[in-house]
Amino acid sequence: TLPGIALAGLLLLSAPVQVAACAFHIALPTATLAEDIAGSLEVIAARPSAADPFSYETVAVLRGEASGLLPPYIVDSVTRARLARNTDEAVLFARNSDGNWIRLFTLDAATGPFVKLLMQRADAWVAADGAVERRDVFARLLAHPDERLRRIALRELDGLPYDILRGGTYPIAPTDLLQILTNVDQMPFAPISILLLGLSNSDSARDAITQRLAGMAEF
Numbered sequence: 001t002l003p004g005i006a007l008a009g010l011l012l013l014s015a016p017v018q019v020a021a022c023a024f025h026i027a028l029p030t031a032t033l034a035e036d037i038a039g040s041l042e043v044i045a046a047r048p049s050a051a052d053p054f055s056y057e058t059v060a061v062l063r064g065e066a067s068g069l070l071p072p073y074i075v076d077s078v079t080r081a082r083l084a085r086n087t088d089e090a091v092l093f094a095r096n097s098d099g100n101w102i103r104l105f106t107l108d109a110a111t112g113p114f115v116k117l118l119m120q121r122a123d124a125w126v127a128a129d130g131a132v133e134r135r136d137v138f139a140r141l142l143a144h145p146d147e148r149l150r151r152i153a154l155r156e157l158d159g160l161p162y163d164i165l166r167g168g169t170y171p172i173a174p175t176d177l178l179q180i181l182t183n184v185d186q187m188p189f190a191p192i193s194i195l196l197l198g199l200s201n202s203d204s205a206r207d208a209i210t211q212r213l214a215g216m217a218e219f
Contacts, residue, residue: 046093
């Protein structure tokens with residue numbers, strides 16, 4: 001029989017997906033979140049300005065020195081309505097070494113504890129001797145109930161060397177990994193999903209792969 005990674009590769013090539021317009025325009029960012037934070041000059045939490053609700057203003061500087069610069073983003077109507085309802089939430093932005101701002105995600109009850117850890121440990125995680133800690137922290141997030149954090153975890157793991165990934169434990173069901181391979185919105189995560197399927201080497205992973213291949217054979 002083929003090894004798990006090869007079988008998972010067959011799934012990627014053969015599994016039916018829900019095709020949508022511009023599906024192939026989806027791509028992962030070049031840098032992972034930890035790399036963005038570690039390389040940033042400044043990380044801020046921002047909310048709509050009291051003077052202009054369509055512009056952001058800084059409510060907290062989470063990393064670096066306050067520059068007084070503001071992200072050149074318009075506060076869209078969905079974000080504006082959400083932040084109006086939730087006055088303790090904000091949007092997380094990072095200003096990179098080129099001076100450009102990157103919008104990261106909404107800072108709320110689900111992401112807040114993770115962001116606190118991220119600010120403390122990002123520099124260590126991107127160092128060569130921090131790869132194992134980085135793997136283990138983000139591997140645990142695969143079981144988080146918030147989809148944003150699960151996606152962040154997949155992207156972060158995707159950026160790690162294979163020899164580091166091999167030593168990890170990943171709390172994600174093979175069926176969930178297989179579902180990623182059939183969802184066009186999650187196709188950027190297909191490569192890391194394939195690796196995690198192969199690394200699981202579990203009976204449930206083999207059963208899930210076998211069932212999916214049997215189902216494909218019926219078409």
